[in-house]
Amino acid sequence: MAGGEPHKRRGGRAGHVAPKRTAFGKIRRKIPPYQLLDSSALDAIEIQADWILERIGMEFHGDDVALELFRAAGADVDGVSVKFEPGLVRSLCATAPRQFDLVARDPVNTITLCGDYLVLMPGYGSPFVTDLDRGRRYATLDDFHKFIKLTQMSPYLQHSGGTVVEPTDVPVNKRHLDMVYAHLTLSNKPFMGAVTGAVHAQDSIDMARLVFGDMMDNCAVMQGNINVNSPLVFDGVMTGALRAYAKAGQCVCISPAIFGGAMGPVTQVDVIAQTHAEAMVGIALTQLVRRGCPVVYGSFHSTMSLKSGALTFGSAEASLPTMALAQMARRLGVPVRSGGGQITSSNCADGQAMAESNSAMWSTIMSGTHQVWHAAGWLEGGLVMSYEKFAMDLDQCGAMLRMVQGIETSEFAKDAYRETGPGQNFLATTHTLEHFRDANFQPDIAECGPYETWAEAGEQTLDQRANTRWKSVLGRYQRPEIDASVDTALLDFMAQRRAREEDMWY
């Protein structure tokens, strides 16, 4: 993969398979992305991003290698500050591939990132979990395992995620091993590795190599999520991980994180411009480490209550940049992670949770994004993964995947009209019977029956039905097969790494 763009045009439709319960195959959208902004507005935002990079600049803390790479590429490096003449960063991004695959352990689950492909993923990063039986509590490795299993079982999530929840009962300096092991053995979908420094990233890559072998020299099998310390700062812990993944040719997602009014201006157009500047700089660094390294243009932004300063999600002011940022990424010519999918600030899985989540998800899906992070489970601004919300969100994910299939317009049901006519019911027509099974998406827990039936059955709200649902799905989980010698090699590697240093708990 040295030089050039070896990730491009691989895979294609070869990975396509008929839908089955744990794999839809690749999802391709057939409805156009929404064009929120016109090209003159997009031009203006690009110019403002260049202005930020030239006049304000970025800072790289604790990463002399990164500073040296930028200096060599022509940037103006002064201490930790890096400034760029207009257009320089964009030109450095030009070698990032427009299209690539994330190869899964089961090839049927390999995903493609580009164009009209769409990938949904579970939530990321919550220190807490909650369910209706046990309430809110710190997340453990057992919770981590459960969410990996629930994700593996869902046909609506095409990616196993990363730090789905924080396994707080495992030492902080060793939990990355358990998380990567869980992704590699409890799931056979693509996944994310650790980003808590270069060493943990390298451990993640080494473990993946025990499973995927030398094919990793030629393709990406994993992804690292590099958060920007917005505004305009990259931390050495993160860029160390970035450089490890890039060096290994694995996918790097650059995620600016801007809450308007705090980590950037309160106005949407500025959130967009700053996100664009920050994402481009991270992408440029990947290319300086290894030309052709596959990247994802990330965006994570939202709003604050300007009464209380609390973070808000699913707001109108957050939906707008979500839609515009996918336009910016398409201009840059790289795949984009838009959103926050189903994100909310609600403290429980109620109507607020679903209204906010659905708004965030609609803006994300309409944007034409390639990866939707946090598509299931998120509550409380990401502090909590909810088992019930996870099941509730999956119904919405399924509906969204149906919606992006669009409308078949190649034929009309003329015979159905010939069979019926004005005032008659279409239920028994040949056309209806032919389309009956597949016409409409069937949610798992939404109910549409009469009030009386629902009342007699105990007036269960959606979260209560979701409680039944996730347990039933978990009960059916089966660990995907893995070669015993590979499993042993992984366990040996982990034992070795664990012995390397003392446990750390904070």
Place this chain on the structure above:
Amino acid sequence: MAGGEPHKRRGGRAGHVAPKRTAFGKIRRKIPPYQLLDSSALDAIEIQADWILERIGMEFHGDDVALELFRAAGADVDGVSVKFEPGLVRSLCATAPRQFDLVARDPVNTITLCGDYLVLMPGYGSPFVTDLDRGRRYATLDDFHKFIKLTQMSPYLQHSGGTVVEPTDVPVNKRHLDMVYAHLTLSNKPFMGAVTGAVHAQDSIDMARLVFGDMMDNCAVMQGNINVNSPLVFDGVMTGALRAYAKAGQCVCISPAIFGGAMGPVTQVDVIAQTHAEAMVGIALTQLVRRGCPVVYGSFHSTMSLKSGALTFGSAEASLPTMALAQMARRLGVPVRSGGGQITSSNCADGQAMAESNSAMWSTIMSGTHQVWHAAGWLEGGLVMSYEKFAMDLDQCGAMLRMVQGIETSEFAKDAYRETGPGQNFLATTHTLEHFRDANFQPDIAECGPYETWAEAGEQTLDQRANTRWKSVLGRYQRPEIDASVDTALLDFMAQRRAREEDMWY
């Protein structure tokens, strides 16, 4: 208003006022409509609509006047069947105005229907109401009054609606008088009159004339909703009302009502084509009664569970035609009512209710529609208006009205960056302080505070907070002023009409 298009180009921006608590003034969207289908697909749908009208035809039951009007216009009338050569119906629609106002009793609430104007309205037609205190029950006139008052109080609903709930404690043959009186006196926003036959429609018009006087000769002050008995049937009760409103130059909305698989084919493209055919025929009839009569192209369609036959709302398969039908209406050149706004099949105001409602609302708003019916209150597939759901939906309406304002792209916050820099917080910048008050929409009942605070306050779900909210709003309601002689004239008219016939209860 005889001949020509006198409703066009009136009003313009003259009605604009600064936002205040009970009136935002006119809402104009600044974000583009979503273009789901390309022009070749839209062409194909128009051709299929023509095919339906030529080969299958429409039926008009119990309305010889309508049949005669169509015969005189060149249609092929055979008994109750009316068929049209391709293009005929579309050409009959050509005199319908592209733009008109619905003049409100308080001019500040006058709305414009066309182009980028947007009007949100409460639910319509529920026989039941529910609230958390008293539970589910038949709706009464008192409930009707309460929802008119809640609508009047909301800055997010620009129209008082019609049969917001069925006042089941008033005789069926007289309740239209009470409903129109309530709209005319408890509200000063535009409203809908009765459509339960020509006589009730004329009563509604006569009552409006007692308030608006002769200005009704030159403008529309009310709207009648003409449901189609889909598939492809107009009932004489409805078309009688249609002709009364059209003759009086008042606005007529034609509302096909198609649940795919029952009142039309199960496939979306056919739901679109049939809606288009039915809507055009209704609009054509208004123009045959009175050229230039203001119309709204309606669409009301949804899906069924193909397991149980129960109606489903907010589904992916329903969102797609919602977006396409606004495109069809724009082609025809008339304002469009898209949706169902916040509609759901859920039996309570839970997460399902808000997820489905939000999906339906997003597709409606993205479509570029002009009128959003059922934007607040709807539960149980429209059987129930919920006081709590009403308050919950209003938060979403407010957010949507913010979203359609789009992104201001004319300037960037360069000074904010000059004041701060990498790694610094933007909260105290001049830019943030300047934009602080108006930067973000503030919902009334959504909460974003920490879990601990929420838990200590009793773990209230959104519907519980909504219960407090609607009572507090209702407590602040004040009846808008009305001339005492006008009020007396309305009451006298109603007494006279009530004395005309015996009470009927079904």
